[in-house]
Amino acid sequence: MEDVEELQSQKPDQDDENEIVTENAAFVHGEPLQDGTGPPKVDSEVEVLHEKVTKQIMKEGHGQKPSKYSTCFLHYRAWTESTQHKFEDTWNEQRPVEIVIGKEKKEMTGLAIGVSNMKSGERALLHVGWELGYGKEGSFSFPNVPPMADILYEVELIGFDETKEGKARGDMTVEERIGAADRRKMDGNVYFKEEKLEEAMQQYEMAIAYMGDDFMFQLFGKYRDMALAVKNPCHLNMAACLIKLKRYEEAIGQCSIVLAEDENNVKALFRRGKARAELGQTDAAREDFSKARKYAPEDKAISRELRLLAEHDKAVYQKQKEIYKGIFGPPPEPKPKKTNWLILFWQWLVSLLYSLFKRERHKAD
Template identity: 25%
Template sequence: MSRNGLVSSFRRLLDDEKRRKRTPGPFDQLRQQMTDVLGDEGILKEVVQEGEGPPIPENASVLSKIRYSGYLEYSNRPFETTTHLKYPRMMKLGRDVTLAGLELGLLTMKKGEFSRFLFQPQYAYGNMGCPPLIPAAAVVLYEIQIIDYLNSGQVDDFIAISPEEQNTVPLSTFLEVVNTLRSFGNRCFNQKRYFNAKDRYKQAMTLLVNRETQSCEEEERIKTALLPLYLNLSLTQLRLKSPHKALKYGNKAMEIDSANTKALFRCGQAYMELHEYDSAQDCLISAQARKPFDHDINNLLRKVAICYKDSLDKQKDMYSRMFRDLRG
């Protein structure tokens, strides 16, 4: 055997010995309890906590509470995480999720599910990695939890068509689009993203106002859908310190249902912010007559009464000083 052949054989023996002696790493141990998602061992998955319902659809916007952390092998500290964020940003599949493995992994998950994924480099950061955080050809672990998501595909498709085509869509489908937009707004509102909430509510409101109705029944259904949007917009404008706009939407709600307690309360709140205490009292007394034991109504009514008295006292004091100056 030649010298080169002996060297090659010796190296192979050394490599085989190294492989036999190599201690399995953390990722090797994880692989034993994971399932192959695609069949090429590029994405392995372990479900830690089962979810419920269908998997996330491809066109969904994953909202509000998707939390994830990415880890390298032998590291307990994540190289990226959203677990510290109280309100993680909205992520739309196919647009905002840039890691191929992460998007494909999300599509296998259900609402409420918590899972771990191992991504091979071709589904993660590739052979180049992402220096200095991610080394070349790195296998990465992601822990992902989905608390909630909304499917925006139907909304996207509806918004893409012309107004004329929108009017030909069945009313039931149309109202589903409106309800989804309102749900988006509610998520934003609960995250204190009031400008985003306002935009979603107004988008839904505009669709309803522009809808051409074919019968009195359809007109009533449109009004029924408008009422909660007006109430939501009124409250959102109060949070945005715009009492005039809050009053406008409160009054629109009362045009649909003059006895609506929430509408009366919103108008009372707006009048209170505008220092129109007599009008605030009128609205709140009407609301109290319908819900006499409502804690919020009674508290605000007491607050308005105090502010009204203070305002009258100040006016009285101002007029007294004016008369004293005139007499002087």
Template identity: 35%
Template structure:
């Protein structure tokens, strides 16, 4: 469009669907002093020409870059209904076609009389890029997505229902979101008991992902679990007791995830929240000490380890961690001693050199 007339791309941004306008375009916003040569289908535009253009905005397609790294290109082919979109854990039903760069169809689902393809989002039931795309769509929306290999099938050759996807392939999907059912949020549940049950269930999902080594996914489950029981002012005493136990477990497990993900500050915060609920929790002290160690706050790490051993002197994990911490403290003390020793030696050398330079020979009175 910019080649046809640079002013058009500016004009259409101000228009509504179905709007018709007459544009008068001055040379500096058209083709300027150079004009434009004739082509097979279009006449030449002389230099310094003012243009008069009848323009109608028939339709447009929204193109966006989505995903955390903005590497997935999504184009809306048909607008959907309302404002709701699927959330993590939603059950979605779609019609889709997957193609390679050369147009080869490798998968086709929900077409030619088949039932829509159903899957649960954020459960690795489909490639990450397809998951990401569907989470941005509305019911009834049709969209295309260009998905790079790192969000598709990666560096391995993959057999799909119609054709093989070669390694490192960028793939193209056309997706029609037929319907979806969102996973219930805490405010959707009717009773405190339901919220406590939902938190425990989501925690178990997190545990399953943790065992598979999927720490980021596990952490998301623990964070969702925590939201179900975040506000407990309306809970009975018995419900508060139940939710407290679940809260402690969720935060400890999430802290373990954050340690694995090297997010040590967040791990420290989660352990601190556990210790607010239960000041003698050995796991919280131990994991916070691990976080402090990685953050090179060794004195605080030692305080937590010592307190944990006071509470549970026979805890093998904590004893091993204390030995490792003492070794690290010795290493840092040696390093500090060497650093300050060298610094002091350099300072003394500089002082001595300055003293020699400033020293004056004793004056002799020639009249004596």
């Protein structure tokens, strides 16, 4: 991007098409999620998708809707309507769910109908009748889902792949999964450069979904290196978006995932330091920047951030000094001593008697 210094993980000041730059870019605000304690209150129009499925839009999406056999990536929370009990929350697990439209599990039929009528980035409240949910028997996996329970879903469709054959991640080869993730990463970079941060994060999150823990644990050697070469930049690019959206805690989490794999990754240290500095965690930020400078001593961006922290600390010290200076007021001035004439008279008298005594003694000698 123009007028921006790029911070490289090993060789600063070189271009890296895999990762995005955030320094000196304008901040925008993202929309926070519902707190998840209960089903969200939505007053938008109710759209009937099926006899047993309705939808209310909470946030508009963009683009097309998925077609049959599309591989969809989504997050959702689920409540039983009668008890308002939340029995599943994929946001807590920080791992998107994958549904292949037309090949979903039976208990997800109603959810799939809702998802197939959503656009990428859309968030909606779905009402699913028990016939298209967990049925007459309820759920064995979720004991709190009673028989014949209608379900409420808060769903966000992150995005989807138009794989016409309906090929799920588990059916792909290693090369296919890494390739699919890399395409999503590149799409995310395009959105980022267009300042479409939410769309960019959706692409990065889908790319990361292809590189889940269950997949990474099976890899070693060159295949693991290939996967990390896609996965780690996606986490760093997610952090870049989150910093611009002022969602600093989430940005720190993305950087920490990379540092768990590569504790000396300069970009991860730098971006985590920036997020921590924005949160006022100056000691932790300084530690990250100092470690980053150890591996990139000539990088100007790191030096600038350390200088800003030093100036911040100096300003805080001066402010505290001024505050505490006036708390107890100025030190009291010493009171002038009062002249005690009686003491002065006795001192004069003693001195006179001593002089007379010395004179008489001198005469006697």
